[in-house]
Amino acid sequence: MGADHGGSYWCILDRDNGDNMTNVQWDKVKSDMRAAIGAGNYKSWIEPLTLVTAAEGVARLGAPSPFVGDYVGKTYGDQIIYHLNRHGMAVQRLAFDVEGAANTPVQPAAKPAQAKPANAQADAQPDQRFTFDSFVVGKPNELAHAAAKRVAEGGPTTFNPLFLYGGVGLGKTHLMHAIAHELGEKRPDLNVLYVSADQFIYRFISALRDRKMMDFKQHFRSVDVLMVDDIQFLEGKESTQEEFFHTFNALVDLGKQIIISADRAPGEIRDLSERIKSRLQCGLVVDLHPTDYELRLGILHAKQEMFVNVYPGVEIATGVLEFLAHRISSNVRVLEGALNRLYALASLVGRTVSVEMAQDCLSDILRASDRKLTIEEIQRKVSEHYDIRLSDMLGPKRTRTLARPRQVAMWLCKQLTSRSLPEIGRKFGKRDHTTIMHGVRKIDELRQSDSQIADDLEMLRRALED
Numbered sequence: 500m501g502a503d504h505g506g507s508y509w510c511i512l513d514r515d516n517g518d519n520m521t522n523v524q525w526d527k528v529k530s531d532m533r534a535a536i537g538a539g540n541y542k543s544w545i546e547p548l549t550l551v552t553a554a555e556g557v558a559r560l561g562a563p564s565p566f567v568g569d570y571v572g573k574t575y576g577d578q579i580i581y582h583l584n585r586h587g588m589a590v591q592r593l594a595f596d597v598e599g600a601a602n603t604p605v606q607p608a609a610k611p612a613q614a615k616p617a618n619a620q621a622d623a624q625p626d627q628r629f630t631f632d633s634f635v636v637g638k639p640n641e642l643a644h645a646a647a648k649r650v651a652e653g654g655p656t657t658f659n660p661l662f663l664y665g666g667v668g669l670g671k672t673h674l675m676h677a678i679a680h681e682l683g684e685k686r687p688d689l690n691v692l693y694v695s696a697d698q699f700i701y702r703f704i705s706a707l708r709d710r711k712m713m714d715f716k717q718h719f720r721s722v723d724v725l726m727v728d729d730i731q732f733l734e735g736k737e738s739t740q741e742e743f744f745h746t747f748n749a750l751v752d753l754g755k756q757i758i759i760s761a762d763r764a765p766g767e768i769r770d771l772s773e774r775i776k777s778r779l780q781c782g783l784v785v786d787l788h789p790t791d792y793e794l795r796l797g798i799l800h801a802k803q804e805m806f807v808n809v810y811p812g813v814e815i816a817t818g819v820l821e822f823l824a825h826r827i828s829s830n831v832r833v834l835e836g837a838l839n840r841l842y843a844l845a846s847l848v849g850r851t852v853s854v855e856m857a858q859d860c861l862s863d864i865l866r867a868s869d870r871k872l873t874i875e876e877i878q879r880k881v882s883e884h885y886d887i888r889l890s891d892m893l894g895p896k897r898t899r900t901l902a903r904p905r906q907v908a909m910w911l912c913k914q915l916t917s918r919s920l921p922e923i924g925r926k927f928g929k930r931d932h933t934t935i936m937h938g939v940r941k942i943d944e945l946r947q948s949d950s951q952i953a954d955d956l957e958m959l960r961r962a963l964e965d
């Protein structure tokens with residue numbers, strides 16, 4: 500998910516990129532908020548905020564202190580999101596940045612923060628909401644949860660690194676923050692550092708530019724537990740990879756724990772050097788599977804309990820949560836965003852939310868969710884099913900063991916997505932649309948004559964549409 504992780508985290512802010520269009524909308528949001536919460540609350544909490552950026556569903560707000568950001572996020576976050584949406588900004592989450600210089604106080608880390616060189620970026624702090632208690636466990640994530648729990652005990656390292664991977668918004672970042680919280684409680688003596696791969700890259704480049712490589716190396720090599728989130732963003736960044744590799748080796752040699760997350764398995768991250776891939780595979784590699792209906796419903800119920808205090812008196816009719824769990828299966832972040840929006844709406848209109856109201860108010864999310872299946876997901880599922888590597892599915896080899904699964908995936912893409920043949924072709928290693936057409940026809944023929952292929956197609960289709 501890039502550098503954003505479902506909640507606020509604190510970093511020093513670069514404020515050069517506000518844009519006029521969003522600032523006009525932000526002013527409207529502020530004035531709506533003033534009407535909704537009264538002038539006094541407005542002056543204390545909303546007026547001091549600035550809109551930094553709004554992109555990819557995340558609005559970054561500048562706050563004068565961590566406390567203000569934290570309080571606003573918890574107390575008014577959903578209402579702000581609601582108004583941002585009303586004014587045409589498709590935002591599902593807020594992230595708060597502390598305005599000011601490098602010496603801005605941040606929340607206490609798992610271990611007291613070390614003195615940082617001037618201009619250094621403050622370490623991200625674990626998000627208060629992402630704990631093991633708030634993580635709902637179901638079949639798709641039980642292994643990842645168990646592995647994270649084991650690492651969070653802070654005992655001798657049994658598997659190193661722990662590599663968590665899975666699709667967008669399935670809880671990788673949540674689990675990493677939960678490990679940081681628990682280690683903070685159980686082993687306050689340990690120095691725990693969490694960074695997104697983006698931050699790692701940024702710091703590395705800054706250190707090179709400022710000739711502070713010694714500080715950089717010392718910072719990363721003095722930790723007891725290093726967590727790097729979304730490591731796929733190191734793809735193609737050779738010199739950063741090199742440095743990461745040295746950091747990784749140094750820490751493993753010292754017996755320090757490393758936890759990595761990515762949106763795919765180590766072997767499937769393209770443009771990542773082979774030695775890093777093999778290093779990453781040395782420990783425990785665990786997959787967070789896409790959520791199933793039960794898990795989604797469980798998450799919605801847990802979230803509903805949390806809302807009881809934030810929105811006292813707001814009622815959601817029976818059947819609404821089930822409706823959401825059925826219809827929104829893309830990722831948990833979207834599911835949470837939908838529920839947030841419903842609560843904000845209910846508190847504004849003062850009515851119980853019915854399924855019809857939910858349908859109306861969430862029509863954009865529901866539409867997007869209907870189109871949710873991506874070519875990448877299909878390719879991934881089919882490679883898993885036939886036990887071949889994703890890179891082979893996309894690559895040039897034409898042996899039967901690879902060509903058939905590839906054609907099956909092409910057929911499913913044609914059936915289950917609204918993508919055109921040229922678009923599908925591009926995603927299959929830049930193949931021509933006539934190749935896709937040929938593949939689709941071949942499978943159409945085979946499903947009449949080969950019952951094994953027909954069964955495979957049915958099974959895959961069900962798994963993908965679940």
Ligand SMILES: Nc1ncnc2c1ncn2[C@@H]1O[C@H](COP(=O)(O)OP(=O)(O)OP(=O)(O)O)[C@@H](O)[C@H]1O
Pocket residue numbers: 500501503504505506629633634635636640665666667668669670671672673674729762798831832835
């Ligand atoms: N099992 C779960 N129980 C409770 N909340 C969950 C669960 N899984 C995900 N979430 C919530 O969904 C949101 C997205 O999760 P998170 O940011 O951890 O996803 P991610 O896998 O890191 O995504 P990305 O690939 O975008 O980095 C968070 O608000 C998180 O709390």
